Amino acid sequence: MKYIAEINIMPHTELLDPQGKTVANNMKNIGVHGIEDVRIGKHIVLKLEAQDEKEALQKVHQACEKLLANVIMETFTYAIRNEIELPSVHV
Amino acid sequence: MKYIAEINIMPHTELLDPQGKTVANNMKNIGVHGIEDVRIGKHIVLKLEAQDEKEALQKVHQACEKLLANVIMETFTYAIRNEIELPSVHV
Numbered sequence: 001m002k003y004i005a006e007i008n009i010m011p012h013t014e015l016l017d018p019q020g021k022t023v024a025n026n027m028k029n030i031g032v033h034g035i036e037d038v039r040i041g042k043h044i045v046l047k048l049e050a051q052d053e054k055e056a057l058q059k060v061h062q063a064c065e066k067l068l069a070n071v072i073m074e075t076f077t078y079a080i081r082n083e084i085e086l087p088s089v090h091v
Numbered sequence: 092m093k094y095i096a097e098i099n100i101m102p103h104t105e106l107l108d109p110q111g112k113t114v115a116n117n118m119k120n121i122g123v124h125g126i127e128d129v130r131i132g133k134h135i136v137l138k139l140e141a142q143d144e145k146e147a148l149q150k151v152h153q154a155c156e157k158l159l160a161n162v163i164m165e166t167f168t169y170a171i172r173n174e175i176e177l178p179s180v181h182v
Contacts, residue, residue, distance in 0.1 A: 008134045034140040043134035049125040
């Protein structure tokens, strides 16, 4: 079965996010007011082959822990779904 | 009203994503097999003040178009929700 995993990796809420802070401070310069906080992380879309949903979840968790996220500074969340149609991505 | 916006910014599906390609190629080296494609983008969480949902959506859309996304190379999607409790972020 083919699955699509959507992963969000964000800086820990206890940590400063200087990139987000800079973006928040500059929002008013582009005419967008009322932005109070910005935090910037990564959004990763994985396409994977697995026997069942359990195996797919395991693979995604492993990928996050071992490679995608720095667990000292970041937290990750993910969701998977069956791939119902082939995306138009050719790489 | 306070709102939380969750924004995903991804490279256009027509474009190569070299960072994602590298990650995909290295998954097997860390023992995760069956990963066929990886695309890496940004996940941004905004906290904002707006009069109503319509205004909040407008602000988020403006922020994406003018500052957060490079619309030539990236696409963005977003969702907003009411902030129901204060997060523990102090910046």
